[in-house]
Amino acid sequence: MSLLVNTYTRGQSGDMVCLDPPNSWEELAGPESYRQKFYGSVAAKSLGLEMLPSLSSGDLYVESIAGLEMLQREAQQMLDNLGLFTSEAGADYESLRPRILNILAAVQRAIDVNGCVVIW
Numbered sequence: 001m002s003l004l005v006n007t008y009t010r011g012q013s014g015d016m017v018c019l020d021p022p023n024s025w026e027e028l029a030g031p032e033s034y035r036q037k038f039y040g041s042v043a044a045k046s047l048g049l050e051m052l053p054s055l056s057s058g059d060l061y062v063e064s065i066a067g068l069e070m071l072q073r074e075a076q077q078m079l080d081n082l083g084l085f086t087s088e089a090g091a092d093y094e095s096l097r098p099r100i101l102n103i104l105a106a107v108q109r110a111i112d113v114n115g116c117v118v119i120w
Helices: 034-039 042-046 052-056 065-080 093-113
Strands: 002-010 016-019 028-031 060-062 116-119
Touching: 002 093, 028 034, 028 093, 034 052, 034 093, 042 052, 052 060, 052 065, 060 065, 065 093, 065 116, 093 116
Parallel strands: none
Antiparallel strands: 002 016, 002 028, 002 116, 060 116
């Protein structure tokens, strides 16, 4: 199974309406194992991250501008420190980098359309 990141809005009845990214690969956030080995890693927690490490115990829904800004900061912090994650995640820089870039792109799309982000 794959971990996905999607931008969505809420329909009139409150249902999630996922917005397709420009390219289908932009919704990939990594294999399911990344919940613990990457996003919920000791390295992530050592950086003081809170939102992304919560993926180790469930899906992440971000529906406020403050939440989107926090997710953006945390993803950027992971991107800036990818070297800390390669050993624990069992993946190289070039495997991890696109996952974080996809999260950042989803956050930007959500900000642009007054939407939300889910990582599931």
